[in-house]
Amino acid sequence: MAESAQANTAVQVRDLTRAFGVRKALDRVSFDLPGGAFLSIFGPNGAGKTTLVRVLTTLLNPSSGTASVCGSDVVTEAVQLRHRIGLISHNPLLYPDLTAEENLLFFSEMYGLDDPKTRVRELLESVELDHRRLDVVSTFSRGMLQRLSIARALLHRPDVLFLDEPYSGLDPHAMDILDGLIAQIRGDHTFVMISHDLDKGLELCSHALILARGKVVLFEKREEIDVPEFRATYRATVGTGVA
């Protein structure tokens, strides 16, 4: 699945608009992201970044326009698409009263994995939480929660991984672990990451996008980006306020 994602356009967005009442959180957003790319999305608070990710992850329907991920339309082929995407948010999206292992086994069942126990063990080892597998998640630190959240998102081997401010609230050690995990799986996945950290976002990305007031201000390949100019554009958009 990862190979097919890399061979084609992983994310295709055409005139995507999402309105909440009269306010347009996304206003005719269009871009193409090739398979295997790493897209960093920047923009001020309220620019529409999270709305864009929610639409692309099938959690929100667009008001108009189209979007497809791995060739599946986010509205009409949402169920097929959900097999191929994962989301790591600043919220861990884990049940605090279940153990680490129970959480992952539960989501394995949701994705219909064939050998859930082996896959769960494998992932718990890779995020260095094997020794805490029988502990309830409410006893975990923020860094541990984020590592477990990564394991949850990777359970079903998604082609495209969405990261919504994944470094938010992490200590330097946890950030290093997250960096290491992203580096490990970088070649097998397409990434779409929301970030407020320009340095981190530019360091990781192959493509960058700036959103402001729900519109695409800039979408460029990393090698085409002039960093000082990019920073100036970003600073200018932060001043434009919300959509």
Next chain:
Amino acid sequence: MKSNSWRQFKAILRKDIVMELRTKEMVSSMGLYAILTMVVYQIALAEAGESFDVRLVMPGLIWVAFIFMSMLGLNRSFVHEKDQGCIEALLLSPVDRPVIFFAKATGNLIFLLIVEFLSLPIFSFLFMQGRAGYGNPVWLLAVVLFGASVGIAAVGTLLATMTVNTKGKDVMLAVLFVPLMYPLLRAAVGATFAAVIGGPGSVETFWAFMAWVVGYDAIMGLVAYGLYEFVIGV
């Protein structure tokens, strides 16, 4: 249900049961509410006198307690999902939304039945002491408890999903839940009365009310099934 849907149904139900066994939030809050209601009933009926046959009002008292008790539990049933954003992880997975509804409603039904069956002997002790026993077999009471609880769980799960994101969700749930419960409550009280009081023709009356209960369960179950995808979001 497809085999994958069956796996997902079992996983959601098992998860809810494991979490309830650990936190005991729903069962303990509903159980405590049921006991407190019975104490209040006993105080309210303390001056009714020996000639007053409490069995005549007991079916109504039971169902008033169970309806309000269930609102307390149903409100809690989606808080776990909402608190840590877990509902998003669930919605991100390739699970048909009606599977979530059936699993959550089944979990709510189990917790509701546990509290109802545990509180019935206390009801009986407080209100039937020294009086004649049931006119009909006790299993008739079990049938109406089960039948009406199916409807409460189905409608309650739908409404709890709708109101979990609203401000003042407790009030909102009550405002929507109680009017929708009216037909079921009426039938459940009628069937319980026939089961408890007994007498000639009471079994026929019981089954007539039960037909009403089953019809309500079927209609509301289908409505909830049809609306759930819309209610829970994408």
